[in-house]
Amino acid sequence: DGASTYARHRLHLHIRDRLQQMHPFLLSALSGSNSTTAKAENSSIGVDDLVTGALENAFITMDQEIGKNRVAHKIKGGCTALVTVFLLGRAYVASAGDSRAVLCRGGQAPGRQLTEDQTPYNDRQRLQTIAANHPRLAQGEFSPLQFAKRLGRRDLGRRVLCRSAFVQGWFLKTVSEEDLLFPLITGDSKKSRLLATIGVARGFGDHDLLVSDSSIAVKPFLSCVPQVVPLHDCIGADDFVVMATDGLWDVLSNEAADAVVKDAVSQSTSNRCVIAAQALVGAARGTWQRGSQTPDSRQSGGFWRLTISDATAAPDDSQAKEAANGTAKEPPASLDDISCFVIPLGWLSKPPTPAEVPSADGDN
Amino acid sequence: DGASTYARHRLHLHIRDRLQQMHPFLLSALSGSNSTTAKAENSSIGVDDLVTGALENAFITMDQEIGKNRVAHKIKGGCTALVTVFLLGRAYVASAGDSRAVLCRGGQAPGRQLTEDQTPYNDRQRLQTIAANHPRLAQGEFSPLQFAKRLGRRDLGRRVLCRSAFVQGWFLKTVSEEDLLFPLITGDSKKSRLLATIGVARGFGDHDLLVSDSSIAVKPFLSCVPQVVPLHDCIGADDFVVMATDGLWDVLSNEAADAVVKDAVSQSTSNRCVIAAQALVGAARGTWQRGSQTPDSRQSGGFWRLTISDATAAPDDSQAKEAANGTAKEPPASLDDISCFVIPLGWLSKPPTPAEVPSADGDN
Numbered sequence: 001d002g003a004s005t006y007a008r009h010r011l012h013l014h015i016r017d018r019l020q021q022m023h024p025f026l027l028s029a030l031s032g033s034n035s036t037t038a039k040a041e042n043s044s045i046g047v048d049d050l051v052t053g054a055l056e057n058a059f060i061t062m063d064q065e066i067g068k069n070r071v072a073h074k075i076k077g078g079c080t081a082l083v084t085v086f087l088l089g090r091a092y093v094a095s096a097g098d099s100r101a102v103l104c105r106g107g108q109a110p111g112r113q114l115t116e117d118q119t120p121y122n123d124r125q126r127l128q129t130i131a132a133n134h135p136r137l138a139q140g141e142f143s144p145l146q147f148a149k150r151l152g153r154r155d156l157g158r159r160v161l162c163r164s165a166f167v168q169g170w171f172l173k174t175v176s177e178e179d180l181l182f183p184l185i186t187g188d189s190k191k192s193r194l195l196a197t198i199g200v201a202r203g204f205g206d207h208d209l210l211v212s213d214s215s216i217a218v219k220p221f222l223s224c225v226p227q228v229v230p231l232h233d234c235i236g237a238d239d240f241v242v243m244a245t246d247g248l249w250d251v252l253s254n255e256a257a258d259a260v261v262k263d264a265v266s267q268s269t270s271n272r273c274v275i276a277a278q279a280l281v282g283a284a285r286g287t288w289q290r291g292s293q294t295p296d297s298r299q300s301g302g303f304w305r306l307t308i309s310d311a312t313a314a315p316d317d318s319q320a321k322e323a324a325n326g327t328a329k330e331p332p333a334s335l336d337d338i339s340c341f342v343i344p345l346g347w348l349s350k351p352p353t354p355a356e357v358p359s360a361d362g363d364n
Numbered sequence: 365d366g367a368s369t370y371a372r373h374r375l376h377l378h379i380r381d382r383l384q385q386m387h388p389f390l391l392s393a394l395s396g397s398n399s400t401t402a403k404a405e406n407s408s409i410g411v412d413d414l415v416t417g418a419l420e421n422a423f424i425t426m427d428q429e430i431g432k433n434r435v436a437h438k439i440k441g442g443c444t445a446l447v448t449v450f451l452l453g454r455a456y457v458a459s460a461g462d463s464r465a466v467l468c469r470g471g472q473a474p475g476r477q478l479t480e481d482q483t484p485y486n487d488r489q490r491l492q493t494i495a496a497n498h499p500r501l502a503q504g505e506f507s508p509l510q511f512a513k514r515l516g517r518r519d520l521g522r523r524v525l526c527r528s529a530f531v532q533g534w535f536l537k538t539v540s541e542e543d544l545l546f547p548l549i550t551g552d553s554k555k556s557r558l559l560a561t562i563g564v565a566r567g568f569g570d571h572d573l574l575v576s577d578s579s580i581a582v583k584p585f586l587s588c589v590p591q592v593v594p595l596h597d598c599i600g601a602d603d604f605v606v607m608a609t610d611g612l613w614d615v616l617s618n619e620a621a622d623a624v625v626k627d628a629v630s631q632s633t634s635n636r637c638v639i640a641a642q643a644l645v646g647a648a649r650g651t652w653q654r655g656s657q658t659p660d661s662r663q664s665g666g667f668w669r670l671t672i673s674d675a676t677a678a679p680d681d682s683q684a685k686e687a688a689n690g691t692a693k694e695p696p697a698s699l700d701d702i703s704c705f706v707i708p709l710g711w712l713s714k715p716p717t718p719a720e721v722p723s724a725d726g727d728n
Contacts, residue, residue: 021536025525044552045512045525045534052533053525133497148409161389161409161417166589169416170409172385188408225530 003066003205004079014061015085018054025050030088051087052228055094059204063224067207078198078206081226082115082243084343090232091241091348096224097203098246099339102254103231104261106238106346111258114229114241117249120185121192123201123223128165130221131184137220141211142195143181145173151180194221202226232348239345240265240273247336248284251306256283261342273342280340283307286333304333367430367569368443378425379449382418389414394452415451416592419458423568427588431571442562442570445590446479446607448707454596455605455712460588461567462610463703466618467595468625470602470710475622478593478605481613484549485556487565487587492529494585495548501584505575506559507545509537515544558585566590596712603709604629604637611700612648615670620647625706637706644704647671650697668697 019026029047059081066075080097093101095115103112116122124146131137131144138144148161148170155175162173173179186193193199195211195218202223209218231241242257252260260283264276283306290302307330383390393411423445430439444461457465459479467476480486488510495501495508502508512525512534519539526537537543550557557563559575559582566587573582595605606621616624624647628640647670654666671694 018535021523025536049532049534050525053527053531053535054533056531056533057535129493133493159385161414163417166587167417167420168413169418169420169592170413171382171417171421172389223530228533 002070002074002076004077006066006069006073006075007062007079007081007204010065011058011062011081011083014058014065015055015083018058018061019051019085019087022050022054026088047088047090048092048230051085051090051092051230055083055085055092055228056225059094059096059224059226063204066205070205070207075205078200078203078209078222080200080203080245082245084241084243086348089348090230091235091345093229093231093241093243094226095229096226098200100244100246100249101229102242102257104240104242104258104342106236109236111254111261113254114231115227117246118202118223118227119192119199120194120201121188124163124185125165126223127184127194127201127221128163132165134220137216138184138195139214139216141181141214141216142184143179144184145179146183146185147179150183150186151175153180156180194218198222231345235345235348237346237349238265239349240276241343241345242276242280242340243343244280244340245336245338247334247338248280248340250336251284251286251331251334252280273344276342277340280342281338284334284338286330289330304335305330306333366434366438366440368441370430370433370437370439371426371443371445371568374429375422375426375445375447378422378429379419379447382422382425383415383449383451386414386418390452411452411454412456412594415449415454415456415594419447419449419456419592420589423458423460423588423590427568430569434569434571439569442564442567442573442586444564444567444609448605448607450712453712454594455599455709457593457595457605457607458590459593460590462564464608464610464613465593466606466621468604468606468622468706470600473600475606475618475625477618478595479591481610482566482587482591483556483563484558484565485552488527488549489529490587491548491558491565491585492527496529498584501580502548502559503578503580505545505578505580506548507543508548509543510547510549511543514547514550515539517544520544558582562586595709599709599712601710601713602629603713604640605707605709606640606644606704607707608644608704609700609702611698611702612644612704614700615648615650615695615698616644637708640706641704644706645702648698648702650694653694668699669694670697 026047029045029050062081069075080095080099082095082097082099082101083093084101085092085094093114095101096118098117098119100117101114103114105111120127128144128146131142135144144165146163151160156177157174159172159174161170163170182196184195186196191199194201195216197211197218198206198209201221202225204224206222207219210216211218240261242261244257248257257280260279261276264279265272268275286304286306288302289305390411393409393414426445433439444459444463446459446461446463446465447457448465449456449458457478459465460482462481462483464481465478467478469475484491492508492510495506499508508529510527515524520541521538523536523538525534527534546560548559550560555563558565559580561575561582562570562573565585566589568588570586571583574580575582604625606625612621621644624643625640628643629636632639650668650670652666653669
């Protein structure tokens with residue numbers, strides 16, 4: 001949509017700009033000295049802290065620009081953002097939203113999820129803190145507390161499990177009248193919703209999004225600040241980063257994606273990353289299977305279903321139930337949009353030659 | 365002081381009470397079912413989530429009790445709190461403040477820090493969020509931003525490195541007049557201060573603590589919610605938890621403490637944990653060394669100094685500088701109060717017999 005198209009043309013420029021601003025400080029941190037350029041700065045601030053700040057700041061600037069130009073440029077909707085930046089022989093992944101980066105390692109090493117899916121459920125404490133500190137934002141329509149189950153009037157006076165902004169664990173609360181409000185966050189894990197409206201807690205855009213049938217603005221609860229993951233400490237010659245939107249991860253587990261990439265790169269010598277990305281999308285799209293047994297199928301005559309084994313597909317309760325009911329042998333494939341990139345990291349594991357290491361001016 | 369004495373007599377009662385409240389939910393989570401006792405609760409809530417919530421809630425109740433009774437019972441000051449709870453064949457460490465628990469593993473495995481020291485520096489984002497959301501608390505005397513160096517008037521208009529509540533990394537900000545206020549958090553790592561007053565961000569008590577020469581209350585910035593660390597996934601037969609106050613950790617690194625414990629338990633067959641704790645305190649207290657070369661020594665004739673090697677002592681810039689200046693051969697020992705416990709975990713690694721596993725009533 002509009003926000004994603006706009007961000008695609010602009011985000012890399014903001015990242016470049018913010019990294020260039022940091023240039024003297026990066027040189028100083030790399031040389032481990034307090035040069036004249038960055039004098040007296042805190043010596044514990046390292047390259048990763050500076051690059052992380054530059055990426056966070058670039059994302060903030062990007063979202064502000066979308067907000068400022070949304071009327072003039074007709075920028076509609078919102079989007080998640082996921083980037084991998086290579087800098088000074090290091091790699092950084094930055095993610096705002098529920099797209100996901102997975103590190104696929106060469107050899108026998110298992111795949112590893114790099115970024116957290118920033119769903120309302122996972123970003124709970126930040127969202128609840130906003131609701132608790134700014135109660136007017138939700139206009140008294142939503143409860144800032146999270147309950148383990150949906151409450152009804154018959155629960156008044158009972159003790160139920162509950163989480164507030166300030167705790168990690170669940171505790172017991174006696175239900176009172178205001179607890180019966182609709183919860184700020186509903187659902188668990190990746191199927192959660194914020195303000196009964198949106199399934200993602202971070203990203204760009206959505207400046208004008210309102211809760212249905214209300215004047216409650218969603219944007220004050222959203223964040224555009226990415227999670228930044230430095231990668232340089234763990235890179236091998238046969239490592240790749242898989243970056244994909246939730247359309248892929250809804251149906252493929254990290255382990256399944258890792259296996260698909262390993263298989264694809266082992267069978268090809270050129271264009272390995274493109275072939276691996278195509279294989280991932282192919283696996284998520286599945287194959288057409290005739291004669292579905294589900295009577296309420298909206299797709300007459302069949303279904304797109306995964307052909308990879310259940311053991312490696314993403315765990316999903318509804319799919320498990322469907323399988324148990326005998327209505328399907330394989331889980332349904334993804335019908336959502338999918339963007340997918342496979343990025344090689346192997347060239348990072350080669351140690352830089354001395355000429356490639358920059359040094360600060362006027363320094364020993 | 366008063367708060368620590370009071371908490372010592374009461375905290376375990378609150379923990380027992382909160383865990384007892386959770387009993388039906390714990391049984392239900394253990395049996396993996398939605399029994400009648402805890403019907404329809406979220407199935408993704410596990411035992412660790414419930415115990416974590418019970419411990420958090422017990423700490424909150426403890427702090428409220430201190431606040432309520434502080435006048436009648438003359439409870440003064442504040443304290444950190446660190447507990448290890450054994451429950452259902454599992455262990456949980458809960459920490460509020462800058463005491464620290466370290467896991468000492470048997471065999472060749474290295475020691476591992478379990479809890480984060482909750483100094484103002486480490487608890488930065490929580491503190492900055494409070495300052496940003498409630499600017500009146502600091503009465504316009506403190507800047508909610510964190511700067512990489514102390515600012516002066518000559519920095520006005522310059523770009524300096526800075527962190528806000530909402531980011532992890534450092535970014536560049538042009539210094540304006542309000543940035544010249546005294547920072548909410550000063551110093552880095554464990555030598556940091558909150559509101560120029562206190563070196564710890566969590567714990568019990570301090571309800572009446574004011575910033576010096578002002579009416580700014582510190583308590584609204586403090587938290588009594590502990591970090592809870594479940595231990596059951598990583599326990600070996602020769603593992604111990606070292607729990608100690610900052611007086612020990614100021615001079616001993618985790619690695620040094622691990623080595624002291626390994627040495628002590630290998631040389632004794634009975635009272636091993638008491639002997640190990642005594643050895644830790646002995647190592648932190650060091651030995652008396654005559655003829656200090658420092659002219660400004662306030663202790664005439666000598667110094668208490670560590671006798672363990674520099675390589676294993678806690679890293680500290682000032683000590684390193686002192687050593688480099690030739691004013692000392694070994695780092696100074698701890699003159700602070702020290703509380704230290706060594707807790708055996710080995711009996712947890714023995715799998716429970718079937719009779720020890722509780723089951724929910726009326727459940728299969």
